[in-house]
Amino acid sequence: MDTSKMGSSDKLLLAALHLIAEKGYNGVTTLEIATAAGLSEKTLFRHFGTKQKLLEAAFDRYHYAEEMKKLFAEKLVWDLETDLLLVSTTYHEIMNRNRKMIQISLKEDEGQLPGFRTRTQKHPQQLLEILTNYFIDMSAKGKIVATNPELHAFTFIMMHFGAFMNDLDSQKSYPGITLAPFVQESIQLFARALRP
Amino acid sequence: MDTSKMGSSDKLLLAALHLIAEKGYNGVTTLEIATAAGLSEKTLFRHFGTKQKLLEAAFDRYHYAEEMKKLFAEKLVWDLETDLLLVSTTYHEIMNRNRKMIQISLKEDEGQLPGFRTRTQKHPQQLLEILTNYFIDMSAKGKIVATNPELHAFTFIMMHFGAFMNDLDSQKSYPGITLAPFVQESIQLFARALRP
DNA sequence: GAAAAGACTGTCAGTACTTACTGTCATCAA
DNA sequence: TTGATGACAGTAAGTACTGACAGTCTTTTC
Numbered sequence: 105m106d107t108s109k110m111g112s113s114d115k116l117l118l119a120a121l122h123l124i125a126e127k128g129y130n131g132v133t134t135l136e137i138a139t140a141a142g143l144s145e146k147t148l149f150r151h152f153g154t155k156q157k158l159l160e161a162a163f164d165r166y167h168y169a170e171e172m173k174k175l176f177a178e179k180l181v182w183d184l185e186t187d188l189l190l191v192s193t194t195y196h197e198i199m200n201r202n203r204k205m206i207q208i209s210l211k212e213d214e215g216q217l218p219g220f221r222t223r224t225q226k227h228p229q230q231l232l233e234i235l236t237n238y239f240i241d242m243s244a245k246g247k248i249v250a251t252n253p254e255l256h257a258f259t260f261i262m263m264h265f266g267a268f269m270n271d272l273d274s275q276k277s278y279p280g281i282t283l284a285p286f287v288q289e290s291i292q293l294f295a296r297a298l299r300p
Numbered sequence: 301m302d303t304s305k306m307g308s309s310d311k312l313l314l315a316a317l318h319l320i321a322e323k324g325y326n327g328v329t330t331l332e333i334a335t336a337a338g339l340s341e342k343t344l345f346r347h348f349g350t351k352q353k354l355l356e357a358a359f360d361r362y363h364y365a366e367e368m369k370k371l372f373a374e375k376l377v378w379d380l381e382t383d384l385l386l387v388s389t390t391y392h393e394i395m396n397r398n399r400k401m402i403q404i405s406l407k408e409d410e411g412q413l414p415g416f417r418t419r420t421q422k423h424p425q426q427l428l429e430i431l432t433n434y435f436i437d438m439s440a441k442g443k444i445v446a447t448n449p450e451l452h453a454f455t456f457i458m459m460h461f462g463a464f465m466n467d468l469d470s471q472k473s474y475p476g477i478t479l480a481p482f483v484q485e486s487i488q489l490f491a492r493a494l495r496p
Numbered sequence: 497g498a499a500a501a502g503a504c505t506g507t508c509a510g511t512a513c514t515t516a517c518t519g520t521c522a523t524c525a526a
Numbered sequence: 527t528t529g530a531t532g533a534c535a536g537t538a539a540g541t542a543c544t545g546a547c548a549g550t551c552t553t554t555t556c
Contacts (some may be wrong), residue, residue, distance in 0.1 A: 259489060519535090525528100
């Protein structure tokens, strides 16, 4: 990331996000953050007042909160494999954009970060609804057998949630396995399992 | 957990494990840990010398490291649904036994916890091997079609890893969905998808 | 075009609080 | 007597945060 043209506030927010995601809120000092941003500690406090407010500002600034429904409203074509691919890639895109925020939510407990976790959980919940309804509709169209649409949807999302989580830390558990083939595999698996 | 009959060391180790898993290493003080254990802070240091050594001792004491291969050596019966159920339940059992350790590994970065992460990742890696070989053998027996055994295995594990992670924080993303039906669903899904 | 004003930043010294960790001595049970 | 513990006081280091002052750069004003 080229920070040379950014304002001081943005430099600080980015540095805070990176460092807190990596070492946790209590694991980073305000001096570290300021230094990483190429600024003095004093400037940090002039901009944000407290360390807490800095974190909150970073969360507000870099949290992506599009309405999931819009993302799918007109893009579904009612072909199972095509649509599942859309869902998968969209899911991973959004999760990756919110990667740092998710890491922070994982590390810190809710007491100190009011509302952070609910915000990071918003997307997955919306997606579950959408996918459940999709399976119901596809079943009504006779294109799949959906004995338990919500559980199907949940299972599909858990697969991708697991893969995303596994990918989160650079210290990967399963080296040599990349995301793209996995996405393909997950879709074929569902396509074959739900075929009427 | 009834701690009344335990020795002081064990009380401290347990308290440390609980609190660090909940609030992170830097989020808990030695005084908190000692108080939670019903002992004085002094006793904590008499037993473990430093806070770091306390955490390391807790990890050593409560980390379950059975050889996965033994768990499956004679239990597989070469019926897909039966065996997948065994794999799933064993996986969740082990992950749940190591729950606190996994939470700690997630919160703390590797720099401060030498070797912790590799230990928590040992089980998943072993399981991937076992399951891959299982799919290869089942394919050779003509009982399933395994176009890409390792990717099948990876996908199956990611499903359950995702479900486990989702279950980790009490602040669940998906209330109302419990583990048992999900396990059942995941197995049926694979059974139908891999049927020759 | 020069001067003045204002916005932003760095340096440095310092405060107040927390916290890991120690030393001493008394207590108490086996 | 011995071994484990608690109460208490205290040290040393780290850290969030403040105040005072000076420097630089841009913008405004004459």
